[in-house]
Amino acid sequence: MSSRKRPYSQKDKDQIIRLFKSNRTDQALTELLALLDVHPDDHELHYLTGMIQGSQYRYAEAVNSFEETLRLNPKHGESHFELGLIHIAFCRFNKALACFQKVRKSNYNRKETNTYLQKIKKVAKPRDVTLSTCLIVKNEEKHLATCLKSVQAISDEIVVVDTGSEDRTVEIAQAFGAKVFHYEWQKDFAAARNFANEQASSDWILQLDADEELFPEDQGKVREFVHQDTCNGAYLALHNRVSSTFGENKPSVHYLVRLYRNNRDSYFINPIHEVLQISGDVLPVDINILHHGYNLDQNYLDKKKKRNAEILYKRLEENPDSVTTLFYLCMMHLGKKEFDLAESFAKQSLEKISADNVGKQHLYLMLLNNLALISVEKQDYDSAKQYCLDAIKINENYLDPYYFLGIAYFQKQEPELAEETFQNYLKKHKEISSKPVFNLFASSSDTYLYQVYHFLGKIYRRGKQSSQAISMLRKSVELNPKFWIGMVDLGYLCVDCKDYLAAADYFDRAIKIARKNPKVNEENPLLWADFTNAVKAYTRVLQELRNRQVA
Template sequence: MNKSVSLCMIVKNEEKNLPRCLESVKDIVDEMIIVDTGSEDQTIEIAKAFGAKVYNFKWENDFGTARNESIKYANSDWILLMDADDEFPKEDKEKFRYLVNKGDEEIYFFETHSYVGRRPGPNITVNLNVRLIKNNAGYFFESPIHEQLKNNKYPKNNIPGTIENIKIYHHGYLKHNIEKKKKRERNKMILKELIKKEPDNMFHLFNLGNEFFAENNYIEALEYYNKAYSKFDATKVYSPKLIIRMVLCCYFLDLNDEGFELAKKILRNHYPELTDLEYLKGIIFHKQKRYTLAIDCFNKCIEMREAPPHLKFILGVENYRTYNTLSEIYIELKDYDRAYKNCIKTLIFRPDFMAPIYNLVKILKSKGMAIEDIVKTVEPYFSNLNEQYIMIGKVFYKERFYKVALEYINKYDRNKIEGWLLKANCLLRLGQYEKCLEFIDGRFVNSIDLFRIKILALILLRKKKEVYDYINDLNNSSHIEDFFDALKVYRQFANIIFEEPIEVISEEINNRKYTRIVFEILEVLLENEAFDLFESALQILNLIGDIGVLLELGKLYHKYGYYELANKEIIRSIKEFEVFDSEGLEILRSR
């Protein structure tokens, strides 16, 4: 007789995620228990449409309590724990059915593969989480956040469990989900309250560090990680992740020596099988352009293979991530044959990884391959051309094959801003200014990207009246805050071109926000060989106080092949402002 499974979930305002989750499990569970903590959207209606039993529960800032509320209604032999932003993969369903009927443990851990970034893809982190629990065996959850499974049969919390090779895909860390739910502020509030009560709880400190890490606040993240590390215990489940995140913070904060030494120490003394740390050593060396040492680390990653399930965190460090980074190193070394080989290896292990596709086009372009042959080489790596025209367009756009990019974008028939913006940019870069204006007119509303494209096209066409009318319209718009910085720069750019009085934009010597906008303008002018406008536009550099502008100008010249001008501006930057970086010095060394 087959054993039964109850899906138990807690939800709130999950109308976007819940259908995907319930659709993915409807054929492997016998009942769905949904505890709703105050949804104001269509969550409850969606749950009921899938046949779920829905129970209302007042939210008390306590995930453990809410989770216990959900499992108390379960009537099956097993309890499957999931969140609304989880997804059960089709390929693991048979393994799950077998486990439910044959498994003789009370607790099973599955691998949670969390997508990171803007969309599901190869950027994935891995954690082990309790997912399957024997019902009516005395298990309950404790802690307001990052709730832990408890059982009074095991007073020291040494709950036995088995790691099963079953995945759950988690969409909750994708950018749009985090922004929508404002979960970071909620989580930080709960964790800070917990730390007040339990200041020596290293797990709480680690989790609070994670919240700051997710916001790219690496200084505060590292502060809490260091507190958690002060009582380091290598046997704790979270400890490998603590070390990995500490090394990553050091990497992002340019504390490269500290990060390297920590990774080296932990590999030697505690986790010799943790491939992730060898990979992080490699990317530190790569960042420092110590290429031989970096290559040694990445080759060792391949030899080490995947870390054991209880250790691994960054998916792919034993294969596709490492091969991709090796490809990038060899591109920098201009060893395009080795770059190509590693690029292909990357795609063998992860065909949906876009980074090696970008590298592939760069490599083939650098090897002098004709664009027609590059297209023939790249297209087979896209499994569904009709669905992926926008992605192929982006690949060729990045390498400045604008005509080819435009051909693909024109085949993209979806009414989405992503495709519109790419097409408008292609038209602008190809010098088709009238077509660009005609295409974007009325298509985008209150888009900063539209503003930059349109205003540049108008200026390049010398349409003075339309330029100032457009600037004034935006200046009087209710969305002025979205455009404020760009408006300041583009107004002065227009004033220079049309010989109107100019004003200082900013006198702050370390303010980079205006610099980025200025160099967007300069790059379009230089690429379009609008040299008269470019020479005039250089006056904008005198209207911003950023002392890094000469260095950036040198890099821009170098990118477009004006090597003598590049060297001249970088040397000026060093002499006049003592401003330089590794990229600038590399340009000087290569002359």
């Protein structure tokens, strides 16, 4: 008899519960779903499935499982109880009230049920505050399901505005129960977003893009914020995934108003890199969105860049003095490594705003940082230093300029100042990580962290401070296991210390990683030189070990 057709016993359930309690939830869920394939009408299996799904923040699926349990056994008090807890977590107190009233009738867990009923009655409003999630999309079949799954449980409605998809985007949106509207693309993101907002019927709007997803653990925070209903909007943290020469970096982070009250006073302006105009109080909150858009396949990115370039240059023709247009043109050319063009747009934008303009200060700081980055790339380290110092003087919590300032000192052969700057970076990074500071400028402090440790390792190695160098370099490769250059430097350091076995291990690991990196080839001469030198060093180390064995 095949495993799919076998009957199951209490022992099977106990095994699943043991897996669940030991946090092996994926395995527990796999075994449960296999049993459900054979026993689809077993309400206890559906209940256990819902419990596991809820523990994984998969609340929409958990709700479905509990509701299926109740379809099969309408008096199942445990399922009403768990549904009530989910509704409480999402501040849907009227729905929670109905669930716990049914629990009381079932006589399940009367003491806790009565406690919850008392608490709910104190906080429930005449009706629950509602939330619409709004998106504009086109040909997003690869990403849309992940996005919608992340907000399905907390959204009272999902509004998807399609601007001309030719793939399965609309079909996927409809499968999630979204209200789909078709909109003729006018090369104006603000117009499309405003159209989406007009279709929303809820009290609040959460705005997402298809290549984004809400952090699973933050679902309840969204509902709690809108239930409080004390302001008009919230700045959410957008974590941008970024690829690099050495694999994926830690995300860069910036804050945007993505959660706001649904009223006519909130609307978008600017045809690209649109900005929400909003009146009243807007608060920063600890709610996080993961953005995949800078870490997707190159064809997808190239199409986006071409589309954005057309809109930006048209916008520049219409308004040559637009600070934001000039800023985003700088960013676009910086991403394409067209440093002269990026520098020109950065300087033009910088000339049109002042450092004490509170509303634009975040742009001013990022422009200074961009100019520092460009100066480093052009090996103009004196200019890089000045741009960084100017930025740090305005806001010492902006860590990115410390990174480029440290590089400038390092390249200028000023190791003491470089060390001091990088150590300041680490100190401030620790302070900010323990007590995050809200700023409008984009921060890549986590992105650069492994590189800061690497530079400190190189500084200490040159200063013959081997133990400090090893500590820094190890930290660097711990933060980025694909950073093979750091492993190579650890290999060289071990050679300095005549620890040839450790050196061989680091060189071997580094070379294996580098060989899998498509950017390590003769078209990238600096990387190729580092790689070939590492291979030569590894060969010498292996020869030294063989000589020692013979001796």
